Amino acid sequence: MSQIFKPSTNTLARVSMFGAIFFLAILAWVLVTLNRSSLATRQGIVLQQPVPFSHDHHVAGLGISCLYCHTTVEESSFAGIPPSATCMNCHKLIWNESPMLEPVRESYRTGRPIEWTRVHDLPDFVYFDHSIHVAKGIGCASCHGRVDQMPLMYQAESLQMEWCLECHRAPEMFIRPRTEIYNMEWVSTDQETEGARLIADYRVQSKLSCSVCHR
């Protein structure tokens, strides 16, 4: 036989071997990153809404409490989306001619609710209850982010299971006094000691059993 390959093939062979390892490593990294990116979670993505409602304006600007619209957050698993009538309490009088608010007025006239696009959508097999979290000292901002700084609503956190577990494993790092639940700006000065005290005060159990959320 005579030579089949050129000397450069040796380099090629070695480069392709290390290249394959490199490629696999990159592939793994890409998959891990994609799974946690907003492509998979919708985190940080502003969704198209029928009316461009600004939490920034209503909460930070006008000082309306979360509870004014999301009325059932303390009693029910669902925080509640306000009916158009709630909007019309004010918008009968101000901006009552604004074309931007026409869908609200139409909904109010016809009684057909506005079809908002859901921003925080957990999978159907997850049963999340707002009332118990609020009762045990978890503030709105802990999960929904600084809603008072969002001109248009988006999902602030990933809502993936590892994110839920982060708090359920160490609630003392996230708990706050019940008085500060609706305070968007609240920051603890000494979360660790105060957190541990609140955990005891509020009898927080931070359950990690599967059936707490999946049933």
Add this chain to the structure above:
Amino acid sequence: MSKAATKPEFALMAEFRSSRELLHAIEQSQAAGYTQLEAYTPYPIEEVWEALGQHKSKLPLIVLIGGIVGAFTGYLLQYWVSVINYPVNVGGRPLHSWVSFIPVTFETTILFAAGAAVLGMFALNRLPMPYHPVFNVPRFALASRDRYFLAIGSWDPKYDRRATEEFLLGLDPFEVNEVAS
């Protein structure tokens, strides 16, 4: 035999008809003071590599290390998963169910050790190397059939193009070839 070599040759290579002749040639070459020898045989012959002074391979150590790494990887993964990361009551069994962790630990040990053996073998043999000067000799194809080859590298301090060729021809080979680099 090639004559007009433009580049300095890689080695001189003698072809033998039997392993006995090859072993004899190795002895003679070593007696003559050649050190940069390499033999090529169609099948593994222990006497040949021993004659060339190779007694211990580094491979067993590499495999041992691979096995130990595999065992620790397997066991620690299971321990971390079951006891530290997400401890759950599974059928009333203890979190650290070490008996149940043995099969996986065993398998990762074997997996890592076997991987180390194969990768180590190729690394120690400097493979892959699809191109090598010895393939320039057309008759070298018979090294994978039934011929035995002895090469003396041109970097051998005692190497001399003519004298070495004479020496090899004196060993009663089938043929002596120059290995172009």
Add this chain to the structure above:
Amino acid sequence: MTAPGKPPIVAPGHTPGSVTDQISSIVLTRMPRWWWAAFGASFALVMMLLYALTKLVFEGTGIWGLNIPVGWGFAIINFVWWIGIGHAGTLISAILLLLRQEWRTSINRFAEAMTLFAVACAGLFPLIHVGRPWLAYWLLPYPNTMDIWPQFRSPLVWDVFAVTTYATVSLLFWYVGLVPDLATLRDRARQRLAKITYGFLSMGWRGSATHWHNYETAYLLLAGLATPLVVSVHTVVSFDFAVGQLPGWHATIFPPYFVAGAIFAGFAMVITLAVPLRTLFDLKDFITIRHLQNMGKVMLATGLIVAYGYVIEIFMAWYSGNWFEEFMILNRIQGPYRMQWYALLLCNVLAPQLLWIKRVRSTPALLFVVAMFVNVGMWLERFVIVVTSLHRDFLPSSWGMYAGTRWDWAIFVGSIGLFLALLFLFIRFLPMISIFEMRTIVPKTQAREPDEVSP
């Protein structure tokens, strides 16, 4: 080297050159016409397998005959059957190598290939038997957004590790064994494409003393690693049953009895393949009567261990004083699946007894018939273990019956097609007998001066 009265390992008159030429020529010349017909037929079965699998994924596990209480059926039976068949390859190449049984040389290569293809077929079944096959990767430990990991107390997770390790190590072992032969083919091939392909695959193997030295060390170490591995794999497979608490599954005899059964089944399959191949490719010089005799002996020995396993199962049912166990055995003997049990005894216990007769061991056709009995018998054994134990367990109110549907059969037969198709591709493209090892043993087995070369 040949003991008086025993047939030789290699027929007389061979030289390293002649074995090299004869074995490599099978790969380097055109395949006979029957090869195309046989490959075409097995390929058609693969297509049927793909059709059945598509149906399975789109419609659900319900197209099989499974129910509650019989939650495992054909898929697990086939899995254990195939993985058992796979064991002979590693056994021949690793354990017999360590035991310095030189007769292994001419059968180890295709037995290893058989292992790989059987493991490939076996590996298919755990994947498809789950209700949601697209999530089967959850059995692997990888960092995920749920922060949930496999449950390492489950024998199925052990299975994942055991089978993937086994498949990987078998592949490495096989490939390492192939490297010098790929170099041989590279040196013999005439077409440029074949030269380049074999050249790449052989990685530039030169057969230097350094190469051989590290190679032999690696091969021996791999054999040393594969030996406990092969024992562990079927042990772990038996844990799928033995760890369960079902009567008929929960038995300490299972690991040794499964390993012996695997070797039994594997050798039966090697004979099933070797007998036709040696005729079709005229390899009677290399796969001699001696090989067939030895394989017959191994089958007889392991068959007796398996029979011992059956006896111990019955004995323990009585000796344990556990009524659930006792009922399970009575149900095997008298229950609705008694015919399968009797057929199993016929195939696995009675038929191998013929191997006591030397004339049976030395007649390829008879050996083939016994091997076919064992192939069937080992499938029935898994059927009896899986189905007969499940269909009548603890609560009589939940008892039921089980029968495979046509989709069960389609997938089973399809997997045989896949196995054969891979095997035909293997004998087309790779040497089915290890050439360099034949070169090694030819000098030892030939009476005359081996190194004299034909011109």
Add this chain to the structure above:
Amino acid sequence: MVEVTVDDRSLELPVWILPGHADGSMTIHLGYGRTRTGRVGSGSGFDAYRLRTSRAPWHVAGARIRKIAKHYELASTQLHSNIGLAPGPNEEPGFGVEGVEAERRHLVRVGTLEHFRQEPDFAQHMGHTPPEGLSMYPPWDFPGYAWGLSIDLGACTGCNACVVACQSENNIPIVGKEMVAMGREMHWIRIDRYFEGELEHPHVHHQPVMCMHCEQAPCEVVCPVGATVHSSEGLNDMVYNRCVGTRYCSNNCPYKVRRFNFFKYNDTETPVLELLRNPDVTVRTRGVMEKCTYCVQRINHARIEAEKEERQIRDGEIQTACQQVCPTEAIVFGDVNDPESKVSDAKAKPLAYDILAELGTRPRTSYLAKLRNPNSTLEES
């Protein structure tokens, strides 16, 4: 099949001979053979209203029965088993092994009042319960709540209300006759029925069986993905969204209470059916295992309400769906850690026993043996 003729009206029907049915009579069920009951129900069974007139709404005499050469397949979730009676040489097939085995395994335990007076804990001596703490594993603590359930076999009449309640509460799909015939019914609770005594006048026993929530659950250990694990309150959790469907748990469950979605049984495409379902329970898809959860949605709801009010859950605050509908109050659910609870009380009774306790599963569901108080003269006649 047979043809039943009443006056000039006749109907072809399949027959099922049951022990204890009076000679020369037959029972025909009304309410089947409907033409518009949906995907599964339409056309199943036979319309017996054709034999009924307003003159004799419940009871008809003078019916004639004739065997006809037709065949009809009946689907049943279990064979009837005649315990306490070895199959004689003249027995019909199908009466044998199940009954003998059920008897031998002491699944349903029955005694007379007289027996009870002499030996109050007779039920506990009928099987072998391993003593507490006899385990190779260190015990798990269940601080807080520990849910348990007790079923009084003496009270159970086998009315099946629990089965229907469970089906409605837990979104259990109807799978149809073909699937039932294959052994693929989906009910989380079933009622095992046993006949005891002679074929002509047997005693009938009913035993509701659902997930036992074993403390040392055999199903959990074998799940490769951890889709069934224990909760901190001792529930045997089934996580549908984690399940890949190996069915290993079901194979290893001695009580065979796990159910598998062999196909996509739930119709999730028809929008109106969304209103049918309980929104608090996941609608299972194909390829996953499911089973009784002790109505964990009700437990969670009660726990959340109690926590918001900063109190313990009261005994009786949680009722499982089967308990809620049981007309004889045979089912009691509650916290076994609370010595004052009704379920602790039931479990402390001398009649309390666990089925298949010898397997060491430590079930949280236990039974109260059935007591009979027969009149000795009537019994003998």
